[in-house]
Amino acid sequence: MASIEIETRGKVAILTLNRPDRRNALDESMIGEFDRFFDRPDPAIRAVVLRAEGPHFCAGLDLREHYELNRSPVEFMRMCQGWHRAFDKMQFGSIPIIAALKGAVVGGGLELAAATHVRVAERSTFFALPEGQRGVFTGGGATVRVARIMTPARMIDMMIAARTYDVQRGYDVGLAHEIVEDGEGDARAFAIAEAAAEHYDVTNFGILTGISRINDMSTTDGLFAESLLAGMVMTNPDLRPSLETFFAKQAPRLEPKG
Numbered sequence: 001m002a003s004i005e006i007e008t009r010g011k012v013a014i015l016t017l018n019r020p021d022r023r024n025a026l027d028e029s030m031i032g033e034f035d036r037f038f039d040r041p042d043p044a045i046r047a048v049v050l051r052a053e054g055p056h057f058c059a060g061l062d063l064r065e066h067y068e069l070n071r072s073p074v075e076f077m078r079m080c081q082g083w084h085r086a087f088d089k090m091q092f093g094s095i096p097i098i099a100a101l102k103g104a105v106v107g108g109g110l111e112l113a114a115a116t117h118v119r120v121a122e123r124s125t126f127f128a129l130p131e132g133q134r135g136v137f138t139g140g141g142a143t144v145r146v147a148r149i150m151t152p153a154r155m156i157d158m159m160i161a162a163r164t165y166d167v168q169r170g171y172d173v174g175l176a177h178e179i180v181e182d183g184e185g186d187a188r189a190f191a192i193a194e195a196a197a198e199h200y201d202v203t204n205f206g207i208l209t210g211i212s213r214i215n216d217m218s219t220t221d222g223l224f225a226e227s228l229l230a231g232m233v234m235t236n237p238d239l240r241p242s243l244e245t246f247f248a249k250q251a252p253r254l255e256p257k258g
């Protein structure tokens with residue numbers, strides 16, 4: 001059975017981490033599967049749900065494979081670059097990825113989650129970077145992606161003081177965007193994905209590739225890039241009927257909701 005199962009429902013692909021006996025630890029083949037899937041996604045797929053089998057989302061790097069392969073420094077650096085490539089394709093691609101988190105979201109599991117765009121977390125979710133305790137280091141992008149979400153200072157503290165955040169604390173620092181009851185994460189993630197799949201393609205492109213990349217730029221470059229993207233998105237001919245619906249007061253009203 002595949003360690004990552006792929007199922008398509010309408011415009012949404014559901015990717016399932018399917019190694020519950022190993023707590024969905026990520027081995028080389030799974031990273032390869034992510035890389036292949038997000039390299040050239042089927043254009044009919046307009047949103048992705050990333051979920052997990054079993055009570056835990058992901059326990060990070062497969063420590064047994066790491067132990068058995070006994071890689072050299074260069075081999076491990078190459079492996080990390082492979083993780084970075086795959087997760088970059090996720091974060092900087094133009095398909096919204098909605099993660100359904102539960103149980104352990106730790107080490108490389110947190111690095112994987114940080115490459116997704118919307119993180120729905122069940123109450124059982126906990127976040128940690130136990131690398132410090134185990135004498136290893138992050139290598140799947142946490143120093144960049146996780147640090148930017150929770151701040152570098154909090155990430156250092158999490159690793160040095162060996163803290164495990166519960167779901168509320170993770171939500172408070174942006175690791176999760178929504179908390180749901182246990183057992184409800186998959187359905188909620190799917191509902192968000194289905195709605196996001198209906199957005200104009202060009203709008204999702206602007207939101208996903210634009211915001212992530214612009215935040216790597218200087219102020220001047222970022223503002224220029226924003227004007228380019230806005231020029232593309234705001235002049236989309238398909239936008240006119242949507243604005244007409246708004247003028248006719250037929251668009252859904254904005255009101256505070258999660």
Ligand code: 1HE
Pocket residue numbers: 021022023025056058059060061062063064065080083104106107108109130131134136137138139140
């Ligand atoms: C594993 C792994 C793994 C579990 N690699 N096999 N990540 C970590 O340090 C997390 C390590 N895992 C844990 O702390 C715990 O397993 C959990 C908190 C996630 C879950 O606990 P629990 O009690 O439900 O399960 P368990 O009994 O600890 O594990 C069940 C089995 O999964 C067991 O194998 P078994 O043969 O005894 O049944 C574990 O050995 C196995 N297992 N986690 C391999 N990670 C690019 S660099 C990224 C850096 C990192 O990610 S470092 C890893 C950080």
